Amino acid sequence: SDMPSLKTFIQLQLAHKTEETLLVLFLTPALNLISAEIMATGGLTHVSLPIRDIVQRALSINAHGLILAHNHPHGKAQPSAEDIQSTQTLKTQLQPLSLHLHDHLITADGEAAYSLVEHGFDRIPEPQIDAPACFSARHLVDVDADGPAQSDTNPHKKTPAQRAGV
DSSP states (O other): OOHHHHHHHHHHHHTTOSSOEEEEEEEOTTOOEEEEEEEEEOOSSOOOOOHHHHHHHHHHTTOSEEEEEEEETTSOSSOOHHHHHHHHHHHHHHGGGTOEEEEEEEEETTEEEEETTTTTGGGSOOOOOOOOGGGSGGGOOBOOTTSSOBOSSOTTOOOHHHHTTO
């Protein structure tokens, strides 16, 4: 991909916007553009990231990947903590669907577009998912080779004989 051309394209798409605007570029596996679409418009200092709408659109047009871009019409072309967090959230949501988030660019008046990937975003480790609390050790049932399952932690658990009314 040609980063200078991408940044110019993004700036041309968002330069005239007076509210924060989210542009999504939907891509083929070869990184060819399928579609560039405005997915959300916000206020002077905020735009929502409609994850469900982005995923639905990507799947409906058989996109393989995407690039996010939004503007800071009255600020700097630097990501806020919320920009980084929402980008990570989207990246995590896309993974199980085999959709790839290639970059997130931010533009501002008179400044070059800021690429999160150029500034190390692609090196952020994927979140580790812990086992749900219902699988904690205190809920495990001890199994005795000579008899039925026993559980000291669940007094309401019935043995098969108790369930059968014997």
